[in-house]
């Protein structure tokens with residue numbers, strides 16, 4: 001039931017998402033498992049939904065676009081900042097070799113971990129901490145996904161944790177936010193501004 005609904009969601013996203021690997025990943029992950037019971041009936045709508053701790057699971061179209069922009073390879077090591085429900089991390093895990101995901105709320109991290117374990121996705125490591133700092137002990141990463149908005153540029157500490165050839169995507173801005181993609185080459189960092197989005201803020205420090 002849930003996988004056919006996930007497949008239908010992927011089909012609805014197809015007009016806006018060119019990467020077939022991303023659509024296949026969306027079709028294979030049951031989003032209903034990542035939302036509270038009270039929101040299950042809306043799990044396959046293309047909308048952000050409330051989770052606990054006043055946070056949200058992102059809109060599927062935006063998640064799909066961020067996955068596409070990261071241009072993931074099966075061998076990639078990925079950092080995901082803002083675990084939330086764990087849905088985005090589960091999709092990253094389908095497309096890459098290993099995902100380290102950081103969340104400031106213990107409750108969200110623990111729940112995401114049990115959901116991902118129940119789905120037998122084995123290549124995700126959960127950390128509770130401040131995502132502004134990234135994960136220096138596991139850097140460099142081939143890709144970094146930031147799922148909460150930062151002031152006027154992607155956090156420097158995160159860009160510094162990209163491998164040469166690595167890509168980062170982050171929502172940037174306050175009243176108006178856009179996705180920014182950073183690519184790291186031997187010459188430095190190249191940033192491109194992409195579509196407008198709306199994310200909860202990346203808050204400094206560890207939460208409760």
Ligand code: SAH
Nearest residue numbers: 057082084085087088103104131147202203
């Ligand atoms: N990727 C999530 C949605 C993210 S919502 C999903 O698929 O469901 C943004 C998340 O970032 C929230 O859970 C919020 O608690 C977390 N967050 C905000 N600031 C943070 C920080 N400094 N470090 C780690 N996580 C943070």
